Amino acid sequence: MKHLSTTTTKKDKRKSKVTMIQAFKTIIWPRRNLVFLGLLLIVIRSLAGLILPWQSKVLLDDVVPSNDPSQLYSLIIIVLSAILVQALTSYVLTQILSVQAQFLISELRAQVQKKVLSLPISFFDNNKTGGLVSRIMSDVEGVRNLIGTGLVQLVGGTFTAIVSLIILIKLNAWMTLFVFVPISIFGYIALRAFKYIRPVFRTRGKINQEVKGRLTETLAGVRVIKAFNAEEQENLVFEQGVERLFQNVKKSLTATSIMTSSSTFLIGVATTGIMGIGGYYMMQNAMTTGDFLFFTLILGFMIAPIVQMSNIGSQLTEALAGLDRTEELMNMTAEEDNEQRTIELQNFKGDIEFKDVSFAYEEDKDVLHKINFKAPSGTVTALVGSSGSGKSTIAGLSATFLNPKSGTVLVDHQDLSKVKLNSFRKNLGVVLQDEFLFEGTIRENILFPRPNATEAELQNAVKAAYVDEFTDRFDKGLETLIGERGVKLSGGQRQRLAIARAILADPKLIILDEATSNLDTESEALIQKSLNELVKDRTTIVIAHRLSTIRKADQILVIEAGNIVERGTHDELIAVGGRYYDLYTYQAKI
Known part of the structure; x- marks a missing residue:
């Protein structure tokens, strides 16, 4: 009507x-x-x-x-x-x-x-x-x-x-x-x-x-x-x-x-x-x-x-x-009514590039200033920096949740602002810091992105994210009801369930926002293994406070006050002895 x-x-x-x-x-x-x-x-x-x-x-x-x-x-x-x-x-x-x-x-x-x-x-x-x-x-x-x-x-x-x-x-x-x-x-x-x-x-x-x-x-x-x-x-x-x-x-x-x-x-x-x-x-x-x-x-x-x-x-x-x-x-x-969005992505690879990207939530108050970087297909790009520096904003722009004030975000060399959102987001997977779970069973939440997935695909995601490590202890296993927003699960269990959901979605581009932030040391070790499988052959943008989890990233961008102040691999940045070195050594002492 x-x-x-x-x-x-x-x-x-x-x-x-x-x-x-x-x-x-x-x-x-x-x-x-x-x-x-x-x-x-x-x-x-x-x-x-x-x-x-x-x-x-x-x-x-x-x-x-x-x-x-x-x-x-x-x-x-x-x-x-x-x-x-x-x-x-x-x-x-x-x-x-x-x-x-x-x-x-x-x-x-x-x-x-x-x-x-x-x-x-x-x-x-x-x-x-x-x-x-x-x-x-x-x-x-x-x-x-x-x-x-x-x-x-x-x-x-x-x-x-x-x-x-x-x-x-x-x-x-x-x-x-x-x-x-x-x-x-x-x-x-x-x-x-x-x-x-x-x-x-x-x-x-x-x-x-x-x-x-x-x-x-x-x-x-x-x-x-x-x-x-x-x-x-x-x-x-x-x-x-x-x-x-x-x-x-x-x-x-x-x-x-x-x-x-x-x-x-x-x-x-x-x-x-x-x-x-x-x-x-x-x-x-x-x-x-x-x-x-x-x-x-x-x-x-x-x-x-x-x-x-x-x-x-x-x-x-x-x-x-x-x-x-x-x-x-x-x-x-x-979102889809934007007449400029006419490009249908074919054979999605996942090359991401920021060209002079600036962004502001309020007029004349930029939180990003002319950001430039490339995240080639299949690589892991880690964003680190103090709280409020602009890391989540970059992730939001990469996921098309936000649009640049100026500059261009490119995906597979196409202007993301002109790409049809459906053709982009079907290749996107997101694991947020405070992951949202729906009221229902563990099975229903993992199957959310692909309700018609086979039992074998479901079990593969469950094992890859080590969800079975705790569901095997539940009387009803995957049929266990988790309550509103997953209130009956611990923070680590909710995070692993969210990662299993992302694994089942099988995206080409993954954004991980503090994906291991709610995990204890034992759970973090398990999840790190599953994340290594998850990011394989996929473009990954990771926001992490625990710098030990991103040592193998292909590139690390240090963000401060909306600017990229350092970039390079873990070893390169440690050798420079700058802001990343300070953050890493401070955490190591803790």
Whole structure:
């Protein structure tokens, strides 16, 4: 399904507002067959609803005076038939429109989630996970009011109100005019209220996103919170967020209550006037009792939908506010949407080269300054240096998680900024310092990059990363559940599992970010063996604090303050006696 406001310009993408016309074109019109069938059923149901007041007039003016039981029986059959028609059409409407609305919600959620995953890493760095979950799951909920209940009430109520108005005018034009004045005033108040409510609903979505985002972080970091005895602090932050949400809801409730109370007062005035005018006409014999009852019942049919408009309007306003926020996401540029990315890599070798590459996370604050180096295919390039020197930034640029501010990153002599990401990343393997594991079994986590790998390939990865060294001690072996983010495993076990996953992926380019940082001495020795197998005949970029693990690297780059201050092999750099020598000898003493 196409997303909304596809003609929105880049300038106003972030401020796009979805109109009812756009919603109709993109959501309702593609489902016009079902919607038109629904509208037909709404018309039938509304007409059937008018049978009861009409037959009430017939009962008082014709059937009772005639004293004819057969007419009474016929009237009862007609009324029961009308009620049955109403019940059946209501059931079918629910099956057609409400079910379709829920299907649309699931479809939209899938599209939004797909869009979110297509966005660059920088987007996720600036947005909380819980907030994104809220946008994917909650913002599209209001769509059901466009296809389901809201549409049924709006169209059905409007049709009923119009038909009722025509009948009322024919019955008594003056009484109808008297009613029309307070209803018009109510309509004006409602329109003003809806204009006020929409930005309130839009703000509510943002507050929800922030509160849920913080709550997700709190639950994920519960060990840190308890370790620092910070429960009260987190409780206060959450309470403040909930208070902001309450104040927002209070604003919308205030506007809704104004509409509700004004409708109660104005309709009460209209009803009182009708009693007076109707009573006068009946005293003058200008109106029968049946006519007055018929007028009163039909008046209810006209007023009820109008009063419901306050509720319907709130539903539709909330739906459009949610779609506004959804549209912001859908209008964002995905990584693969870059028109410059036209190169499809063939026969990937893994030659990496940085040419005068500079990068900044913030304007005018470069963290890399004209970096130049080559990492030939099949070689190991190690990045060392103090924390914050720019090592992880170089790794991020190599993995296309970041894009250079200036300069060029080349892969197989092609400008990486012009290469289709899919053709590059299918040859990429990454083992991070704080590796992410999914809730599930050890087997499922290793198979993540290649779900269809054979058992032999899986076992080879398990043995190569020495995962079997600890899984053999578990009752369920590879079927052991590891908990959220692998919380049931030790740091070393999680790291070995991550390396097994990389081995199974069989990439041509590997980026290892502190791959042995969480390992004890015994585990490090085991992993070092498996890493030697992993990097064989593959281009490897290694970030390491433990310099003993990179002695066999083909080249070592010493990074300080975003510059390469030294480069060479381990022996060459030791012989120079510079920064690398200082770092290595300092660690050796420790």
